[in-house]
Amino acid sequence: MTPTPERAAGASHRAAPLHADLDQVPLETALLALADPVRRTIVRTLANAADWERACGSFDVPVTKATLSRHFAILREAGLLEQRDAGPKRLNRLRRPEFEARFPGLLELALSDR
Amino acid sequence: MTPTPERAAGASHRAAPLHADLDQVPLETALLALADPVRRTIVRTLANAADWERACGSFDVPVTKATLSRHFAILREAGLLEQRDAGPKRLNRLRRPEFEARFPGLLELALSDR
DNA sequence: TAGGGTGTTCGCCGTTCAGCGAACATCGCA
DNA sequence: TGCGATGTTCGCTGAACGGCGAACACCCTA
Numbered sequence: 229m230t231p232t233p234e235r236a237a238g239a240s241h242r243a244a245p246l247h248a249d250l251d252q253v254p255l256e257t258a259l260l261a262l263a264d265p266v267r268r269t270i271v272r273t274l275a276n277a278a279d280w281e282r283a284c285g286s287f288d289v290p291v292t293k294a295t296l297s298r299h300f301a302i303l304r305e306a307g308l309l310e311q312r313d314a315g316p317k318r319l320n321r322l323r324r325p326e327f328e329a330r331f332p333g334l335l336e337l338a339l340s341d342r
Numbered sequence: 343m344t345p346t347p348e349r350a351a352g353a354s355h356r357a358a359p360l361h362a363d364l365d366q367v368p369l370e371t372a373l374l375a376l377a378d379p380v381r382r383t384i385v386r387t388l389a390n391a392a393d394w395e396r397a398c399g400s401f402d403v404p405v406t407k408a409t410l411s412r413h414f415a416i417l418r419e420a421g422l423l424e425q426r427d428a429g430p431k432r433l434n435r436l437r438r439p440e441f442e443a444r445f446p447g448l449l450e451l452a453l454s455d456r
Numbered sequence: 457t458a459g460g461g462t463g464t465t466c467g468c469c470g471t472t473c474a475g476c477g478a479a480c481a482t483c484g485c486a
Numbered sequence: 487t488g489c490g491a492t493g494t495t496c497g498c499t500g501a502a503c504g505g506c507g508a509a510c511a512c513c514c515t516a
Contacts, residue, residue: 243464255455259377263370264504285462295505297464316462316513333447341369357494378474399492409475411494430483430492 248307250323250330258331261306262338266291267299271308274322275339283317308335362421364437364444372445375420376452380405381413385422388436389453397431422449 261267266289273287284300285293300320303309307330310321327335375381380403387401398414399407414434417423421444424435441449 255451256377256379259373263373263377265370266504283462291504292506293463294465294507298504301464313513316460318463331451334451337369337445337448380474397492405474406476407493408477408495412474415494427483430490432493 245311250307279321280319359425364421393435394433
């Protein structure tokens, strides 16, 4: 039998990150996720990088890894990013087209950050 | 002599509401203003009404007038509305085109409120 | 199998925010 | 001149949020 339903073949043995169903993310959750400057920095960095290029610890933000981990959870729950385990690292991808389809214009606004 | 420089002729003797310079409103302020459900209800109601039609007390929201007054101050500081005194009442106008020019798509997103 | 690297979780702290009642200010009108 | 209506301001409270260190879990490699 397969290990557990939550794990894809070859995936990490860590708990697989739960990714939000974009259609069920409230607008309020999306707005609050993007209202924080640390989280916007993360999103902007991801937008300027290739998918799965960035591990969680590779972002230049002035917080400890504990706080950083919490920010990633919030971004995940808002449907803004997808995570994949690669060895001890957790790689990230900005869910740009999905988020754009759900909240048109919002991500671009956060990226411009006027 | 004129009453005070802050008062236009015929305006209220109350402190004139200070309106934000849209160009200087940070994105974060706008996002946080629209993240609250009570404030989104106010904005949506204003969008479906004529300019200067609605007084502050005329909104169907489940909060006391003290709380309501604070919500209006936050919306004003975010550049979302303009207020004008008319007798004892304070009338409101949604600054739709100005806000749209500053944060394209954001207001429409808040109005649709999916 | 021991250890370094990576990320999460837990408990705690201080700040911020939405809510309230009470008091105050202003306006129009009786 | 007084009074009702309308908003604002002032404390206060409880909840939520961002921050931290410590402890834990997992992966890879020596």
